[in-house]
Every structure is written in structure tokens, then in C-alpha cells.
Amino acid sequence: MxxxxxxxxxxxxxxxxxxxxxxxxxxxxxxxxxxxxxxxxxxxxxxSNSNLQIPYIDISHNHIKLMDREVSLAFTCHKPFIAVINNFLSPEECQALIDDADSKLKASRVVNPEDGTFVEHHARTSTSTGYQRGEIPVIKNIENRISELVHWPVENGEGLQVLRYEDGGEYRPHFDFFDPAKKSSSVVTKKGGQRLGTFLMYLSDVDAGGSTRFPNLNFEVRPKMGTALYFANTDLNGQIDKLTLHAGTPVTEGVKYLATKWLREKPYV
Ligand SMILES: O=C(O)CCC(=O)C(=O)O
Structure with missing residues (x-):
């Protein structure tokens, strides 16, 4: 029909x-x-294939067969667009990312809204490491899978980041888009334009805490190894959407590993 x-x-x-x-x-x-x-x-x-300016996930079916994996949609929200995707990563892929990242982790940083530089901040108390696109085979496969799922070119993705949150580690409420009203916006969008979408992948199960919370929407996604969470930072018209305010709540038991991929409007080179 x-x-x-x-x-x-x-x-x-x-x-x-x-x-x-x-x-x-x-x-x-x-x-x-x-x-x-x-x-x-x-x-x-x-x-519509050719004249779309935003990434999208085909939500017409509950299970989606990708080239190398079948994933399933556990939850979707329409405004803002949010999807929780089960079985996105295998346990082996999660472990491979953790093993590679563990020895490289350093204090995470955030974008300084004044000048667009990256600075350490008490609002983000994890450690993390960043990768080039396709830097290791497991990342290349995951990037291709994301691209296929969200119908958006690999080239428009920032490099993957892997984060580790220990007891009390959190990322306080923030937006991932670059606010055009902020001074730093012209600096951070020079390469790749706006961050249209955020793709998070939970690499570990966490005993308590560590959910991704959307305070303006009153719901949260609990971390589960291999599950992914995608949300669009802009609406269908391409305007920033403040309902996407989100946070990584403090981990209260266990260790949370997360991989983050931000999708830009244009090729990110
Ligand atoms: O840790 C989380 O669950 C959220 C991470 C996050 O907000 C981000 O990387 O932008």
C-alpha cells in the first residue's frame, strides 16, 4: 500500500x-x-535517491538486511528522527575496537564555542581516541555499514572516536550540531559543513548508569553491547533541532565503551 x-x-x-x-x-x-x-x-x-540533502534510515521494515549484516530497529522517533538499532556490531567488532583503543585513550575534549578549538572540559569526563576514516579494517567495515544504513557517503563522516567512561564518567547535556548563532560555527563548519547526524555504538554492557539521555524528550537509551543509536541533529528542512539535546549519564557501575561517528553535510576532508 x-x-x-x-x-x-x-x-x-x-x-x-x-x-x-x-x-x-x-x-x-x-x-x-x-x-x-x-x-x-x-x-x-x-x-528519492539523488535529491536528498539528509541521511535517512529506511524504517519501512523492522529488519534491515545490509551487505554484511542483518540489523533490526528496536525503537524509532519521528521528530527528531531517532532510531535504536539492535545487532549493529558483533561482539568481536566491539572487542576489536576496545583492544585497539585502550592503549591510546586520552582525556576527551569538546569544541570551544568561542573559537572552535578543542579543549578539555568538566562536562565531558571520559577518555577517548580518534581515528582516520578507514584507519583499520574493522573501522572500514563499520563505516561502510553505517553509510549503507543511513544512505550517506562514507566521505561525509568524521573519523570514528572510541570513548571509555569509568565510574562517574559522563557527558553533560549538549548538542552535536554547530549552532549558526555561535562565533565558532564558521570555523568548525569550514570543513564538511553542519553535523547532520550522530551515530553512537555501544561497545560494552554497563551494569548501572551510562545511558544516553534526551532531557527534552524524556527518554534514555541504555547501553547494550552491539546496539547503535542514530539521531538526526537537524530537521527535514535542515534546520538545527534543539530537541536533540542529549547527555551520557554518569556510569555508576562498570565501564562504558562507546564509538561515535558524526555525519557531515558535505565531504569531510
Ligand atoms: O555517552 C553517551 O551516551 C553520549 C555521547 C555523546 O553525547 C556524544 O558523543 O556526542
């Missing part, structure tokens, strides 16, 4: 007209979404 075909003829004509004049499908989908035609909005996005 096609939700797009169910639209009234005037809307179907409106869509045809705007697609023909090159309006990006995500912007047209935003209008359908505002009308409450959510299935039609997603169908339009899924059917």
Missing part, C-alpha cells in the same frame, strides 16, 4: 511540480510531515 498514492490529487500534483523544479525531497517531506502525513513523508524520502 502506497501512502503517497493515497494523497489527494492536488497534493500529488504539488509534489510532481516541485520535484520537477528540483526542490529537495526532504523539504517536500517536511511539508507532508507537518500535515501529519508521516507515512507519505517517509515514503517520499525512501523513494
Amino acid at each position: 502506497s501512502a503517497l498514492m493515497e494523497l489527494e490529487k492536488t497534493w500529488q500534483d504539488w509534489l510532481k511540480h516541485n520535484l520537477a523544479r528540483g526542490v529537495p525531497s526532504n523539504k517536500l517531506a517536511a511539508s507532508l510531515f507537518e500535515k501529519g502525513w508521516i507515512d507519505a513523508a517517509y515514503e517520499l524520502i525512501h523513494k
